[in-house]
Amino acid sequence: MTSSLPIISLTSPTLPRDLLQGLCPSGPSEGPTGFFYLVDHQVPPAELHGAFEASRCFFEEESEEEKRKTIDRTGHTGWTGVGEESLDPTKKVAEADVKESFYVSLSVLSTPPSRECSPQTLPPTLLAKRENHIALTGLLQHCRRVCEALLDGFEKALQLEEGLFKERHRGGEDDRMRLIRYPAQHPSTPATNGQGEQQIRSGIRAGAHSDYGSLTLLAQSDIGGLQVRDQTSMGTEEKWLDVPPREGALVVNIGDCLEFWSRGLLPSTVHRVVEPRVDAERDARYSIAYFHHPSPNSSLSPLSPSLLPPELVKRFPPLEEWREKCLRKGIPEEALPKEDGSEIQAMTGGEYLKKRLKGSGL
Ligand SMILES: O=C(O)CCC(=O)C(=O)O
Numbered sequence: 491m492t493s494s495l496p497i498i499s500l501t502s503p504t505l506p507r508d509l510l511q512g513l514c515p516s517g518p519s520e521g522p523t524g525f526f527y528l529v530d531h532q533v534p535p536a537e538l539h540g541a542f543e544a545s546r547c548f549f550e551e552e553s554e555e556e557k558r559k560t561i562d563r564t565g566h567t568g569w570t571g572v573g574e575e576s577l578d579p580t581k582k583v584a585e586a587d588v589k590e591s592f593y594v595s596l597s598v599l600s601t602p603p604s605r606e607c608s609p610q611t612l613p614p615t616l617l618a619k620r621e622n623h624i625a626l627t628g629l630l631q632h633c634r635r636v637c638e639a640l641l642d643g644f645e646k647a648l649q650l651e652e653g654l655f656k657e658r659h660r661g662g663e664d665d666r667m668r669l670i671r672y673p674a675q676h677p678s679t680p681a682t683n684g685q686g687e688q689q690i691r692s693g694i695r696a697g698a699h700s701d702y703g704s705l706t707l708l709a710q711s712d713i714g715g716l717q718v719r720d721q722t723s724m725g726t727e728e729k730w731l732d733v734p735p736r737e738g739a740l741v742v743n744i745g746d747c748l749e750f751w752s753r754g755l756l757p758s759t760v761h762r763v764v765e766p767r768v769d770a771e772r773d774a775r776y777s778i779a780y781f782h783h784p785s786p787n788s789s790l791s792p793l794s795p796s797l798l799p800p801e802l803v804k805r806f807p808p809l810e811e812w813r814e815k816c817l818r819k820g821i822p823e824e825a826l827p828k829e830d831g832s833e834i835q836a837m838t839g840g841e842y843l844k845k846r847l848k849g850s851g852l
């Protein structure tokens with residue numbers, strides 16, 4: 491099924507209203523939410539093109555030895571090979587994602603670009619090739635700015651004090667940009683994981699998951715496969731809607747942290763990437779995701795309802811539904827929202843991120 495996601499302009503004077511109308515379900519019968527296409531995002535097309543070229547260059551031309559040297563599981567940066575990560579935490583290694591990726595942190599912006607002093611090890615294809623380095627670092631900065639502008643829009647939409655979300659993202663330690671490559675899958679391509687062992691073909695390139703941060707921006711190459719779960723199909727037969735690449739637009743989706751803060755008002759929706767369904771989807775698929783994360787010490791407790799307009803508080807999902815959703819996302823039983831009105835406790839952005847990364851095999 492092809493989706494008709496809202497198309498929102500970042501420069502529209504009505505951005506806060508557009509975000510609220512487009513994303514926040516006002517009734518149970520409404521379709522998928524939490525995803526939209528962003529236009530007028532001010533990311534130069536040449537920079538996006540350059541970043542895709544850098545990504546292609548890394549995945550296709552870098553040696554495996556150099557790729558391995560970039561792996562830093564503590565700092566959560568660098569390369570992950572095919573079959574090493576499973577975005578769907580319920581899946582086993584044999585059913586892990588059929589993708590490789592490279593995580594870049596904002597730390598690459600803060601030092602002169604040299605192999606010795608960068609806190610993150612960049613491989614030769616992304617460091618010595620100047621045009622690749624320029625495109626990647628330029629895109630990192632633009633993506634962070636777009637996320638900040640969107641969070642300003644959400645602040646206004648929720649009538650919150652100015653700067654509240656910016657304060658919760660100060661530092662940017664946990665923001666990551668992820669270059670992703672899904673290998674080509676022609677009928678004769680053997681399904682193997684990174685160790686060359688047979689992998690179960692489940693029809694899925696990236697497993698069903700919600701994103702762990704506050705906002706995600708996604709640029710897709712011209713090959714489709716991204717799908718978002720129709721919210722009306724939760725608890726019943728699954729219905730998925732396609733999110734095809736759209737010329738000039740970025741896909742934006744709300745992550746779990748913004749959902750927690752807004753007490754479920756802004757939903758963080760389950761999505762996945764499916765295997766090629768038509769010949770046009772069989773070549774390698776590239777995407778670039780930017781994950782905006784709260785600072786590690788930011789609390790994930792929902793904003794007090796007294797800070798929100800009463801008409802929005804009335805639209806909170808029912809307590810039982812909200813508790814179940816939090817439980818599915820790994821909030822421990824003792825920290826779940828309760829009947830007496832107390833809300834998610836004892837979790838910070840950093841703790842939640844660690845928990846989810848562990849669940850995906852990293
Ligand atoms: O590759 C895509 O289109 C989506 C990737 C994704 O959802 C993720 O990395 O969280």
Ligand SMILES: [Fe+2]
Nearest residue numbers: 699700701761
């Ligand atoms: Fe995702």
